[in-house]
Amino acid sequence: MVKVKVDMNLCEYHGQCVFVAPKEFQFDDNDELVYSEEVPEEARARVEKAAKACPQLAIKVE
Amino acid sequence: MSGRDQFVIIGASLAGLRAAEALREYGYDGNISIIGAENSAPYNRPPLSKQLLTGQQDFDELTFPVAEDLDLNWYLGISATGLDIAKREVKLSTENSLRYDRLLIATGVDPIVPPLPNVDLPGIHVLRRIEDAKQLRTDMNAGDHLVIVGAGFIGCEVAASARTLGLDVTIIDQADQPMARALPSEIAQVFRHIHEEEGVRFRFGRTVTGLTGEDRVRAVILDDGETIDADHILIGIGSRPTTHWLEGSGLILRNGVVCDAFCRAMNGEGRVAAAGDVAVFTHRGYNNSEMRIEHWTNAAQQGAAAALSLMDEHSPPYTPLPSFWTDQYSYKLQSIGVPGVATRFQVVSGSLADRKFLVECLKDDELVGVFALNMAPRMASYRRRMEIKMTQQNCQRS
Numbered sequence: 001m002v003k004v005k006v007d008m009n010l011c012e013y014h015g016q017c018v019f020v021a022p023k024e025f026q027f028d029d030n031d032e033l034v035y036s037e038e039v040p041e042e043a044r045a046r047v048e049k050a051a052k053a054c055p056q057l058a059i060k061v062e
Numbered sequence: 063m064s065g066r067d068q069f070v071i072i073g074a075s076l077a078g079l080r081a082a083e084a085l086r087e088y089g090y091d092g093n094i095s096i097i098g099a100e101n102s103a104p105y106n107r108p109p110l111s112k113q114l115l116t117g118q119q120d121f122d123e124l125t126f127p128v129a130e131d132l133d134l135n136w137y138l139g140i141s142a143t144g145l146d147i148a149k150r151e152v153k154l155s156t157e158n159s160l161r162y163d164r165l166l167i168a169t170g171v172d173p174i175v176p177p178l179p180n181v182d183l184p185g186i187h188v189l190r191r192i193e194d195a196k197q198l199r200t201d202m203n204a205g206d207h208l209v210i211v212g213a214g215f216i217g218c219e220v221a222a223s224a225r226t227l228g229l230d231v232t233i234i235d236q237a238d239q240p241m242a243r244a245l246p247s248e249i250a251q252v253f254r255h256i257h258e259e260e261g262v263r264f265r266f267g268r269t270v271t272g273l274t275g276e277d278r279v280r281a282v283i284l285d286d287g288e289t290i291d292a293d294h295i296l297i298g299i300g301s302r303p304t305t306h307w308l309e310g311s312g313l314i315l316r317n318g319v320v321c322d323a324f325c326r327a328m329n330g331e332g333r334v335a336a337a338g339d340v341a342v343f344t345h346r347g348y349n350n351s352e353m354r355i356e357h358w359t360n361a362a363q364q365g366a367a368a369a370l371s372l373m374d375e376h377s378p379p380y381t382p383l384p385s386f387w388t389d390q391y392s393y394k395l396q397s398i399g400v401p402g403v404a405t406r407f408q409v410v411s412g413s414l415a416d417r418k419f420l421v422e423c424l425k426d427d428e429l430v431g432v433f434a435l436n437m438a439p440r441m442a443s444y445r446r447r448m449e450i451k452m453t454q455q456n457c458q459r460s
């Protein structure tokens with residue numbers, strides 16, 4: 001499994017991650033960012049792409 | 063050096079880094095050299111006017127993560143000073159030259175400084191590089207009166223950061239509203255009121271005619287004769303593509319490096335491309351209009367696209383959905399598409415008065431852009447919708 005972490009102190013709700021990787025990142029009904037903290041290996045490329053698209057550099061992928 | 067293929071990137075920032083990453087992901091196994099005039103490793107610029115000034119983020123948090131297996135040859139603190147297309151060589155400030163098989167130009171823009179007497183006095187700042195931000199931040203701690211020349215994004219963002227820190231802020235602009243070039247009047251007015259409520263003073267329709275001070279700046283003088291005391295001044299009147307080093311190279315320079323629809327530079331013999339703030343390209347999704355986009359998301363995407371179009375002649379044309387955002391106080395404004403061509407705007411959610419809204423920008427009933435103020439969640443689905451439309455149009459037209 002691949003670990004995903006968003007630093008919510010940095011996140012500015014740009015929603016770039018939601019656009020690039022809608023399966024792994026979403027906004028919920030209260031407009032909060034929700035995301036999968038563990039994703040299967042086959043989703044790695046997509047979450048890494050989301051991390052690169054984040055203007056706040058808030059997403060860490062391990 | 064061996065006969066390995068040489069990919070050279072000029073400009074070690076967002077577009078340049080994303081280009082290098084895309085090349086390795088594509089499987090490129092030649093040498094990649096990346097030349098950057100600044101001493102620092104690539105870093106993220108948007109926080110320079112925002113979180114960094116307010117102290118929410120520190121300098122070391124801005125560095126882009128760089129994967130080790132990218133295997134790049136770094137030339138930091140070194141500038142490219144010339145380009146010889148026939149010899150396929152870039153001249154460097156070290157007096158050496160680098161030979162390239164493929165070259166990406168990603169040198170960004172430089173702030174415009176008005177030709178006023180005294181403009182180099184201590185206390186007068188521009189804001190583009192991390193060094194600029196360090197000086198501005200140190201200076202802002204030392205005096206209360208900040209005068210900002212130019213009510214564009216950077217001016218307005220710095221105003222918000224400075225007010226958050228309790229400084230006294232005046233913004234001067236020759237236009238009659240903030241961010242006048244990018245925003246429709248209704249939205250610009252919302253920001254004008256937000257700033258005024260936060261205590262910012264505006265002088266619209268005015269230009270600066272003089273700067274006074276001896277060992278450091280003391281005041282600005284306006285065209286109507288008003289004098290405003292200043293401990294420091296930020297000049298944010300726009301920027302100019304960094305292409306001076308390409309003069310005489312044969313590349314076409316017209317407010318940037320002029321490229322085709324694939325980000326390949328005209329007259330570059332198919333071996334030169336440009337990306338990011340410095341690049342002018344033909345957008346197939348918008349009737350082949352020439353565009354130069356000075357925003358983050360474009361630099362990231364175009365860096366990758368331009369590098370790959372030098373690798374593969376069958377690359378698709380570059381047809382991004384333009385987008386930007388700005389953060390001021392607790393307000394985040396986002397924009398996608400080309401609202402500038404809209405003939406009409408409609409509020410589809412929230413309201414201007416509530417300062418939380420979604421505005422569709424229409425041209426003859428076609429959706430050409432969207433603005434969202436503090437409604438980021440709704441933007442992602444619009445973005446997807448408009449990207450799909452862009453791809454479809456693009457297929458029809460090419």
Ligand SMILES: Cc1cc2nc3c(=O)[nH]c(=O)nc-3n(C[C@H](O)[C@H](O)[C@H](O)COP(=O)(O)OP(=O)(O)OC[C@H]3O[C@@H](n4cnc5c(N)ncnc54)[C@H](O)[C@@H]3O)c2cc1C
Nearest residue numbers: 073075076077099107108141142169170338339357358361
């Ligand atoms: C204060 C500030 C706030 C911003 N806020 C936002 C925002 O909120 N939203 C948004 O969408 N965008 C924002 N931007 C814009 C965004 O940062 C840029 O679009 C982006 O940095 C462009 O990336 P780039 O790689 O094209 O150019 P740059 O980041 O400008 O990098 C170009 C690099 O090339 C180097 N260089 C120049 N000439 C040479 C040479 N001859 N040889 C070698 N190296 C050279 C420069 O030193 C520089 O490091 C902001 C910019 C600034 C300055």
Ligand code: SF4
Nearest residue numbers: 011012014015017054
């Ligand atoms: S892209 Fe980054 S800043 Fe934007 S919502 Fe995702 S994590 Fe937050």
